[in-house]
Amino acid sequence: MTRHSGSAPVLTLSDCRVKLRGPAELADALPYLMGYHPDDSIVLIGLHGPRGRLGGRIRTGIPDSRDGWDATADQLAACLVENSEARGTRPEAAVVYLCQDPPDGAPAADTMERLRPLAQRLRTACGALEVPVWEALYVSRDRYWSYCCADPGCCSGDGNELPRAGTSAMAVAAAYAGIEVRGSLTELRRRFAPLGEPVEGRQIRALDAAATALVPRMLGGVPAVAGVRVETAELAERLMGRFRRVPAPAGGGEAAADATDDALLTSDDAAHLILGLQDRVSRDRAAEWMEGADAPVALRLWRALARRCVAAYRQHAAAPLTLAGWVALSSGDETGAQVALALALETDPEYVFAGLLHQACNDGLDPEPLRRCMRQQRAARGR
Numbered sequence: 001m002t003r004h005s006g007s008a009p010v011l012t013l014s015d016c017r018v019k020l021r022g023p024a025e026l027a028d029a030l031p032y033l034m035g036y037h038p039d040d041s042i043v044l045i046g047l048h049g050p051r052g053r054l055g056g057r058i059r060t061g062i063p064d065s066r067d068g069w070d071a072t073a074d075q076l077a078a079c080l081v082e083n084s085e086a087r088g089t090r091p092e093a094a095v096v097y098l099c100q101d102p103p104d105g106a107p108a109a110d111t112m113e114r115l116r117p118l119a120q121r122l123r124t125a126c127g128a129l130e131v132p133v134w135e136a137l138y139v140s141r142d143r144y145w146s147y148c149c150a151d152p153g154c155c156s157g158d159g160n161e162l163p164r165a166g167t168s169a170m171a172v173a174a175a176y177a178g179i180e181v182r183g184s185l186t187e188l189r190r191r192f193a194p195l196g197e198p199v200e201g202r203q204i205r206a207l208d209a210a211a212t213a214l215v216p217r218m219l220g221g222v223p224a225v226a227g228v229r230v231e232t233a234e235l236a237e238r239l240m241g242r243f244r245r246v247p248a249p250a251g252g253g254e255a256a257a258d259a260t261d262d263a264l265l266t267s268d269d270a271a272h273l274i275l276g277l278q279d280r281v282s283r284d285r286a287a288e289w290m291e292g293a294d295a296p297v298a299l300r301l302w303r304a305l306a307r308r309c310v311a312a313y314r315q316h317a318a319a320p321l322t323l324a325g326w327v328a329l330s331s332g333d334e335t336g337a338q339v340a341l342a343l344a345l346e347t348d349p350e351y352v353f354a355g356l357l358h359q360a361c362n363d364g365l366d367p368e369p370l371r372r373c374m375r376q377q378r379a380a381r382g383r
Contacts, residue, residue, distance in 0.1 A: 020054075025170060027137050027144035028163050030097055032174040033057060035335030037184040041099045042072070042122070044080045046091030047134060055091060056084045056362070059338075062100055062118070069118045077125035083362050096122045096136040096147075108140040109157060119147040188339045191258055191303055192321060194310040199262070206267035207274065207313045214275045225279070232276030236286050236301075239269060243297045261304040270308040277305075277319040283353070287323055288374045290330040299327045299336075306343075318348035325357055330367045337361050 020026050031037045033045065033054065042062055046055040058080045063072055077094075084091045098119055102111040115138060123133040136147040138159075145159040163171075174181075182188060195203070217224040242264055248257040277283045289298035302324035309317035321344035328336035338361055344354035360367070 020170070023135055023137055023144060023146040023149070024160060024163065026095060026135055027097075027139050029170045030099070030139060031181045032170055032179055034059070035179070036182050036188055036339075038097070038099050039101060039184045039186050041097070041185060042076060042118075043097040043099065044076050044122070044126070045095045045097075046080055046084045046131070047093040047095065048084070048089050048091055052093065052134070054095075055089065056080060056087060058083065062098065062115070066117070069121055073118070073121040073125040076122065077129050077131065080126070081129050081131060086363050091131050093134045094126050094131050096126075096133050097139060098137070099139045101140050108143060109145070109159065111140065112138040112145045112159070116147060123147075182335060185339070187254075188336075189343060191254060192306045192317070192324070192340065192343055194314060194317075195262065195307050199267075199308075200310045202267045203270065203308050203310050204313070206271035207310075207316075210268070210271035210275045214272070218275075218279060228276060229279060229282050229285075232273065232279065232282040233285055235269065235273050235276065239265070239273065239301055240289065240294070240297055243301050248296075248300065257300075258303065258307070261300050262307065265304050265308065267308075270305060274305060274309060274313070274316050274320070277323075278316060280353075283319050283323065284374075285377075287326055288378050290327050290371060290374065295327050295331050299324055299331075302327065315348050318344045318351040318354060321347060322351060322354040322357065325354065325361075326367075329357060329361055330371055334361060 020029055038059055040061055041059050043059045045057045048055045058076050098115045102108045119136045126133050138145045142162050143159040217228050249260055302320040305320040306317045321340050325337045325340035341354050341358040344351055
């Protein structure tokens, strides 16, 4: 493989500094940098300083249509620069990743070639902002290709094999730093996906009935709205108590844990809480369960509630998704926060609370000031 210009990028994990020498180590590092395998994703990572320190990262899905590639490339390059400048340093270079597995039975090299124009478009978008792309990689399962490699016999055909899992310097440093790769992005998002039949039909009927009963009151005068807020708070308290009494199973994995939580919600309870949380005051009060023993219980409840936002009610998931993202952010789980908040904004791009939290997460802001405000609100109510 040809040697690319510039110093090897450097990543600091805990008190370990890891030099990433060449495309193989950069490709291997990606899931450790993100906390998951970012399948079906474009990822841009900024490089800073003379040593090429890895900094801010931006991720989005790969547009299905090529018509969206130009706009996506320009937006990602601008976001990388703006977010980095907000943290105090402009990136001096960047690394581009395109991650997408081929259709079943198709060669990964075909997908790599199909995405080559997107890789080039990302390189020119970054270059237009004076952020040269140090490396552009296509990653699929256990192989990678470099779009910057000048050797036609190196990064064509079957590509190059990634280091065996757990054997690279990056894997050792990540293990030492306590960094865990939590499956693929698809798997993480699946925990918030709406439930299918037989639950879906029952849930739609319950949501229709709850909307008929609650929406006129929520749009009515102050006494009616206050009554809905009291009922929503009481219902949320009862459900939190129910989830506390039934801990997540120790074995069986995430699917078993989610199935346990789904069984704790009736269609009527889920419908009334989903509708009640569309009120900002009720949602903000629910956000006070964000730390200590409350946090993991609340996260289970909000995930389960998001899964009950089915069919035409999917947009209502913005509230529980944002609450899940807030709990994760408050608990120090940046990966979980990014996943939940990104889903909330996909569900409702204008959802202000999700947008603010997502920006705070991207900027690395400390959530403690907001937690302190919520503690004061709870104390003022005498609870």
